[in-house]
Amino acid sequence: MSDPSVRLPGAWLRYVFALAVTAVAAASSLAADPVESVTSPVQSPNDDYAYRLVTLDNGLQALLVSDPDTRKAAASLDVMVGSGDNPRGREGLAHFLEHMLFLGTEKYPDAAEYERYITEHGGSRNAYTSxxxxxxxxDIDAGHLDEALDRFAQFFISPNFDAVYVDREKNAVEAEYQMGLKSDGRRGLDVLQEVMNPRHPFSQFSVGSLETLADRPGSSIRDDLLAFYRKHYSANAMRLVVMGAEPLDELEAMVTKRFVQVPNHNYTPEPIAAPLFDPRELPMLVTVQPQAVSRQLQVNFTLPEYRSEYTSKPMSYLGNLIGHEGEGSVLALLKKEGLADGLGAGGGLDWRGGSLFSVSVSLTDKGVEEYERILQVLFAYFDLLREEGPRQWLFEEQAQLAQLSFRFREQGAPIGYVSSLSSGMHDYAPRDVLAGPYLMQDYRPDLISAALAALRPEQAQIVLTAPDVPTDRRSEKYDVPYSVKTLTEEDIAGWLADERPDELHLPDPNAFIAEDVALLPLADENPELPEVRHEAERQRIWYRQSEEFRVPRGALYINFRSPAVGESAAQTAAAVLYTNLLSDRVNTFTYPATLAGLNFSIYKHAQGISMRISGYNDKQLTLLKRLLGVIAEPAFTQDRFDNVRADLVRSLENAVAKRPSSQVLDDLREALQYGEYGETVLINELQALDLKGLTAYADAFWRDAKAEALLYGNYPASAVGELSDLLAGQLPEGEAPGLPPLRVLKLAADESIRFVTDVPHADAVVAWYLQGAGDAVEDRAATSLTAQTMRSGFFQQLRTEQQLGYVVSAFSWPQHDVPGLVMLVQAPGHSSAHVADAMQTFMEKLPEEVDEPAFLRHRQALVNDIMEPDKNLLERAEYYWQSIARNQVSFDRRQRLAEAVEGMSREAWLDYYREHFLESRRSLLVVAPGEQGDTPDGPARELNAADAIKTDHAVYTIE
Structure with a gap:
């Protein structure tokens, strides 16, 4: 679980809210005085939740969602205030306030109370500031929603802002700021904020730091927090969503009695009159040197605010066309010319008075040198769109796809659902809070034309990010080298093509849109669980119709297994490059399928190559036939081979810009799993691989390949035979050779390894992995229980109380069902030795912190989590598919683990914990020393390479 954090909008970080949705609700039978009005939102025909939207007397709107079958309840409250509302000179105040609300209220003053209650009852909690x-x-186990809401509501009624925690929590904000110093997302945003109009509030530093949150003469940070809270945290600016198993009337009573107490200050956000960019400084060219080796061209335009036009969505219309990847698209031409590997387009930021439309292009090396040619192609396409004018059939095609998505809406995780709904409630009319993200019922060519009119060179802000671009200054907060220049007419003359490239044209009608969305009748012989319906020398096909999830969708998964994967770094590099090339090769025809709700992916896995097709089942086999045809004769060109390989090498080189804690976890995974290799080794293998060698590798892979497949969903039994025929055309005849087993490092009792790894960052990182005593279900149960009991206290002690860092977590981390747990801390300003000592102290004290009642709560929470029902067809398909991959074809691994957990007493758990996690540990401590430079003491075998750990070591063998 991540900690509360700043969410930075804009194309740099690509945060896109998935506003999933739907509903009709019965009118309230409660005529309670605190309720001012009741609305029944429009919902999907496929949505069986009950909904009610109430507006309380204090102006707070609450959407109630009742699902009698839910195992998890959830709630989210969204306040219309963010980093754009920070007072001048108090950058990061909104974000800091978000942190502080978790740390005690008048009714529940203990700073650990909320976190502990949520965790002990199977839940999780978080927040973000945008x-x-x-x-x-x-979220929380459904039976505990009422008590959880009581604690949650106090955030917005009577938070303490305890002075002790105000002083401590500033360090957490500072740690988050320091952690982002090497993040190219935050670094790019820092440059954007420096070059934009300083009168626009988005120009402010949003995260905060010890400097911006320091006490000042006549202005303590606590006083400023209180003033900010009292002004902005007003009931009328809040939107609440509560989802539970209770009927709507009970949910309404539960919510009303608490949230009507939230004060209403009648806060109204002020419009933002200042333009995002000073018009006198446009067109603008910004060049930025990244921390990693990324290469990107960003083209930004300011447009009017279109949020109130959600039934016509002009920006979605344009983003769909400009970001298209099929025939006739900008990306298809740029790939053909060797200039780009990817392209995205759409809204990056909205504010009260405007919006930002961005086009982001992932560049090849040639694309960096010839970025003006990319601009030429892009502006030529904009001219094409203006000349062609808005097309109603294109709008209606997008509307049809959106309507299908809404009509066959499936359930997702409650916590994500309530969070997205509460945010969207600010933008949609009460009756549209569920349907709003999907509505495209009003064709407005005038709005589309007006938006297109702004996409001109003289109004563009261009950002070129690449390692060797010229720079002449550094940003203040993140020390990013960059330059900025206002361009002249002569400068942009080269962006205007003399002739439009013939390859550019509007997309053809989408041939993959589902036409037959009828639900097939369930066959009498439909098995209760997937069963093998076809088996041959090189094929095995599992089949089951979906009974619980009655939608016209399906999951068609194929695992092509071959001994030519995973036994060496060369094989791994070749397999990853091969699948990336195949994805690139088929992209022009699979992209329209993706738009039509027919998803496709192909990727390397531990024992082969997996291909997945999911979504509307109407045209899945048609798509598969085309895909297998390309695999049979891929016809890779040298140019695309070179560019895809270079892009893959760059992605590996960019690992240095990942969060340090993520890099350390990658190193830990490499040390534990045979067949996992580090970035440097893979880069060397990729650079040594040529097109001829790759072709030879692909031939060897398919010569020894066999296929295991799953058909689960709205499929007739005849689909098994059709799939078998298609696979037969791809696979050779004869018996396939055997596969080498998967292997996981097996640590011995009392074995202690210290793995010191090099992560170029000032922060120290410690990831302490403790392996279970074996791989039996009892070991998995005891290890999972240990992780569950550690979660809340570990965060509270090492993060909130000791302020060791922003990233602080303890969690279960099995590897191919070999149980283990990890304690992870990324610590600015503390040595890894100090962090390891704090971890050790915590583990020693854990037994006395987990008394019998607490243990029983944790045990039940873990059982509930294990047995959490699948929410939709794809979740169920994933469970089936992972069970098949593990050869656990009784499909009862959840039940067996839950029974093992439920059968473990506190005494049995304590015995296991003391013996295997305190006294005779199987320990692998991964340490990135950071600027402090030291490492933990103690008896351990110290190594500095994952290969050295795995050499001649005992292993778990997974057949």
Whole structure:
């Protein structure tokens, strides 16, 4: 679980809210005085939740969602206030306030109370701060919603802002700021904020630091927090979503009695009159040197605010066309010319008075040198769109796809659902809070034309990010080298093509849109669980119709297994490059399928190559036939081979820009799993691989390949035979050779390894992995229980109380069902030795912290989590598919683990914990020393390479 954090909008970080949705609700039978009005939102025909939207007397709107079958309840409250509302000179105040609300209230003063209650009852909690929003959310086992809401509501009624925690929590904000110093997302945003109009509030530093949150003469940070809270945290600016198993009337009573107490200050956000960019400084060219080796061209335009036009969505219309990847698209031409590997387009930021439309292009090396040619192609396409004018059939095609998505809406995780709904409630009319993200019912060519009129060179802000671009200054907060220049007419003359490239044209009608969305009748012989319906020398096909999830969708998964994967770094590099090339080769025809709700992916896995097709089942086999045809004769060109390989090498080189804690976890995984290799080794293998060698590798892979497949969903039994025929055309005849087993490092009792790894960052990182005593279900149960009991206290002690870092977590981390747990801390300003000592102290004290009642709560929470029902067809398909991959074809691994957990007493758990996690540990401590430079003491075998750990070591063998 991540900690509460700043959510930075804009194309740099690509945060896109998936506003999933739907509903009709019965009118309230409660005529309670605190309720001012009741609305029944429009919902999907496929949505069986009950909904009610109430507006309380204090102006707070609450959407109630009742699902009698839910195992998890959830709630989210979104406040229309964010980093854009920070007072001048108090950058990061909104974000800091978000942190502080978790740390005690008048009714529940213990700073650990909320976190502990949520965790002990099977839940999680988090929050984010964006430019306009602060969003708080949690989930919990359904039977404990009432008590959880009581604690949650106090955030917005009577928070303490305890002076002790005000002083401490500033360090957490500072740690988050320091952690982002090497993040190219935050670094790029820092440059954007420096070059934009300083009168626009988005130009402010949003995260905060010890400097911006320091006490000042006549202005303590606590006083400023209180003033900010009292002004902005007003009931009328809040939107609440609560989802539970209770009927709507009970949910309404539960919510009303608490949230009507939230004060209403009648806060109204002020419009933002200042333009995002000073018009006198446009067109603008910004060049940025990244921390990693990324190469990107960003083209930004300011447009009017279109949020109120959600039934016509002009920006979605344009983003769909400009970001298209099929025949006739900008990307298809740029790939053909060797200039780009990817392209995205759409809204990056909205504010009260405007919006930002961005086009982002992932560049090849040639694309960096010839970025003006990319601009030429892009502006030529904009001219084409203006000349062609808005097309109603294109709008209606997008509307049809959106309507299908809404009509066959499936359930997702409650916590994500309530968070997205509470944010969207600010933008949609009450009756549209569920349907709003999907509505495209009003064709407005005038709005489309007006938006297109702004996409001109003289109004563009261009950002070129690449390692060797010229720079002449450094940004203040993140020390990013960059330059900025206002361009002249002569400068942009080269962006205007003399002739439009013939390859550019509007997309053809989408041939993959589902036409037959009828639900097939369930066959009498439909098995209760997937069963093998076809088996041959090189094929095995599992089949089951979906009974619980009655939608016209299906999951068609194929695992092509071959001994030519995973036994060496060369094989791994070749397999990853091969699948990337195949994805690139088929992209022009699979992209329209993706738009039509027919998803496709192909990727390397531990024992082969997996291909997945999911979504509307109407045209899946048609798509598969085309895909297998390309695999049979891929016809890779040298140019695309070179560019795809270079892009893959760059992605590996960019690992240095990942969060340090993520890099350390990658190193830990490499040390534990045979067949996992580090970035440097893979880069060397990729650079040594040529097109001829790759072709030879692909031939060897398919010569020894066999296929295992799953058909689960709205499929007739005849689909098994059709799939078998298609696979037969791809696979050779004869018996396939055997596969080498998967292997996981097996640590011995009392074995202690210290793995010191090099992560170029000032922060120290410690990832302490403790392996279970074996791989039996009892070991998995005891290890999972240990992780569950550690979660809340570990965060509270090492993060909140000791302020060791921003990233602080303890969690279960099995590897191919070999149980283990990890304690992870990324610590600015503390040595890894100090962090390891704090971890050790915590583990020693854990037994006395987990008394019998607490243990029983944790045990039940873990059982509930294990047995959490699948929410939709794809979740169920994933469970089946992972069970098949593990050869656990009784499909009861959840039940067996839950029974093992439920059968473990506190005494049995304590015995296991003391013996295997305190006294005779199987320990692998991964340490990135950071600027402090030292490492933990103690008896351990110290190594500095994953290969050295795995050499001649005992292993778990997974057949």
């Amino acid at each position: 430019f306009e929003h602060t969003n708080y959310f949690f």
